[in-house]
Amino acid sequence: MEKLAILGGQPAVTINKEFRWPAISEDIVEAVAEMVRKGELSDTEYGDATRLLEEAWAKFLGVDFALSRVDGTAALHSACFAAGAGPGDEVIVQSYTWVASVGCIMAAGAVPVFADIDPRTYTLDPADVERRITPRTRAILPVHLWGHPTEMDAIMDIARRHGLKVIEDASHAHGGAYKGRKVGTIGDIGCFSMQASKSLPAGEGGMMVTSDRRLFERALLLAQSPGRLKLHIQLEEHRPFVDTGFGGFKYRINILNAVIARMLLPKLEERNAIRQRNMDRLSAGLAGVTGIGPAYTAPDVTRGGFYGFPILYKPEELDGLPMETFLRAVNAEGVPLKRDRYPMLHLCAMYRRQNPLGAGWPWSFSDATRAVTYQPGDLPVTESVYPRLLHIESWDKAEPSEDLFEQYAEGIRKVVDNARALRAAGVIPTGV
Numbered sequence: 335m336e337k338l339a340i341l342g343g344q345p346a347v348t349i350n351k352e353f354r355w356p357a358i359s360e361d362i363v364e365a366v367a368e369m370v371r372k373g374e375l376s377d378t379e380y381g382d383a384t385r386l387l388e389e390a391w392a393k394f395l396g397v398d399f400a401l402s403r404v405d406g407t408a409a410l411h412s413a414c415f416a417a418g419a420g421p422g423d424e425v426i427v428q429s430y431t432w433v434a435s436v437g438c439i440m441a442a443g444a445v446p447v448f449a450d451i452d453p454r455t456y457t458l459d460p461a462d463v464e465r466r467i468t469p470r471t472r473a474i475l476p477v478h479l480w481g482h483p484t485e486m487d488a489i490m491d492i493a494r495r496h497g498l499k500v501i502e503d504a505s506h507a508h509g510g511a512y513k514g515r516k517v518g519t520i521g522d523i524g525c526f527s528m529q530a531s532k533s534l535p536a537g538e539g540g541m542m543v544t545s546d547r548r549l550f551e552r553a554l555l556l557a558q559s560p561g562r563l564k565l566h567i568q569l570e571e572h573r574p575f576v577d578t579g580f581g582g583f584k585y586r587i588n589i590l591n592a593v594i595a596r597m598l599l600p601k602l603e604e605r606n607a608i609r610q611r612n613m614d615r616l617s618a619g620l621a622g623v624t625g626i627g628p629a630y631t632a633p634d635v636t637r638g639g640f641y642g643f644p645i646l647y648k649p650e651e652l653d654g655l656p657m658e659t660f661l662r663a664v665n666a667e668g669v670p671l672k673r674d675r676y677p678m679l680h681l682c683a684m685y686r687r688q689n690p691l692g693a694g695w696p697w698s699f700s701d702a703t704r705a706v707t708y709q710p711g712d713l714p715v716t717e718s719v720y721p722r723l724l725h726i727e728s729w730d731k732a733e734p735s736e737d738l739f740e741q742y743a744e745g746i747r748k749v750v751d752n753a754r755a756l757r758a759a760g761v762i763p764t765g766v
């Protein structure tokens with residue numbers, strides 16, 4: 335058996351390429367430089383940079399309205415507001431996600447209600463969603479976590495039966511599809527992040543899409559300068575607000591980011607194809623390896639975004655080898671495997687109970703809502719899966735190299751094969 339790198343052997347990964355996010359080509363650099371030279375730095379009205387980006391997104395997804403935002407968080411807040419989630423309302427969401435999927439609900443003044451996840455896809459479990467519906471539920475917010483689409487037929491069926499809005503958080507899943515339909519277009523509203531680590535890395539930026547004019551206009555009213563409101567507000571119920579800029583927030587995208595995003599959008603499918611190929615290589619290399627569960631993809635979906643490749647660690651199959659020891663050994667082989675970095679929000683101080691910071695925080699409408707609190711054990715699947723989740727993130731790195739992802743699989747396999755030797759060597763976990 336080959337000696338583990340952590341015990342003095344040679345690392346399995348020999349290809350050592352610099353990480354290359356984001357893929358900003360020279361034409362993009364030049365386009366941005368030209369705008370800076372000309373002093374085009376802010377889009378106070380509704381200029382070409384913003385308009386062209388939104389038109390391109392609407393066309394790409396086949397929706398009526400694409401509203402660019404300063405970031406994905408702002409897109410989600412706009413969506414919650416547009417959907418009418420406010421004081422006294424509840425929105426159902428998963429606990430295992432980036433905090434923006436949940437904070438946006440609080441920012442709108444509503445209460446996040448956490449539901450459990452599917453143990454294979456780590457996305458919302460529709461059956462648990464249905465159990466958590468109350469008369470106060472206003473919306474469901476499925477997150478297509480790590481690029482895997484949520485079970486949308488079931489979510490939409492529940493939503494329609496109970497009269498709820500659906501806001502998709504597709505920040506990890508650009509270009510993904512559920513039964514042939516692009517994510518972000520299945521619910522009432524779809525939201526995307528274009529932050530620098532995403533598959534459409536504009537630097538910072540977000541997109542909210544919908545085909546419902548009323549929702550689009552409400553999102554504009556929350557956070558847009560009057561110039562654009564005059565251009566786009568048509569519905570009688572919204573007209574009185576046009577002159578004042580109503581919501582007072584300013585969520586428009588920075589136009590330099592808008593230009594980057596527009597120029598990267600046509601490359602998204604190609605970049606997704608590279609990531610898919612890398613993921614396929616890694617999955618093939620890890621098939622049947624004891625002790626780990628590589629990312630699962632349901633047969634009727636297409637992953638998008640490829641924001642990460644989750645791996646479930648199963649110490650019970652490896653003589654109880656502690657996960658930290660496993661990780662140290664895998665890292666020593668040159669594989670960039672990490673612990674999952676999202677917390678379980680239902681057990682964090684900010685979300686465990688209502689109004690944790692006192693009056694003034696949006697989630698302070700406790701008199702209008704039932705008390706919603708959480709304790710360990712409330713979300714059994716999330717709590718069992720999350721502490722054992724690991725990640726590889728570098729999807730674009732292997733682009734010209736055919737072998738990097740095979741080498742990652744080899745490094746993991748090597749540690750699994752040597753689990754007993756590793757345990758016997760007494761490598762000390764360091765709390766990675």
Ligand SMILES: Cc1ncc(COP(=O)(O)O)c(C=O)c1O
Binds near residue numbers: 406408431503539
């Ligand atoms: C699932 C999810 N939703 C929303 C966001 C928020 O996006 P942004 O960082 O652009 O505000 C992120 C960001 O990482 C995310 O991962």
